[in-house]
Amino acid sequence: MTQLSKAELDALVEEAVVDAYGDDERLSGFHAMLEERLALPFQTTVLGVEVTVKKIDLLSGSGIVAICARGSHRQAIGILDLPLPAPPPEGSEWIEAYRHWGR
DSSP, X not given: OOOOOHHHHHHHHHHHHTTOOHHHHHHHHHHHXXXXXXXXXXXXXXXXXXXXXXXXXXXXXXXXXEEEEETTEEEEEETTTOOOOSSOOTTTHHHHHHHHHHO
């Protein structure tokens, strides 16, 4: 993925939080965008182990997480802590917009 400019990130943030009041609704807006736009499933490596990102979820107290699977094991990992593969999946710019919003 190419590096997005501040203006491009600001535009994505605005699209995600339009009509949102308060941080909870803004967080829900980012969650909705990630669910709609991030191409799933995709493979990545977490702590040296290949996993499949199956879905994106919004967990109370944890924020937006990626649900990663390997065999029968499942683990929620904060979307901002998730290492992305090269090349990153389509829609990964929404992760960067979420990171930009949180700064």
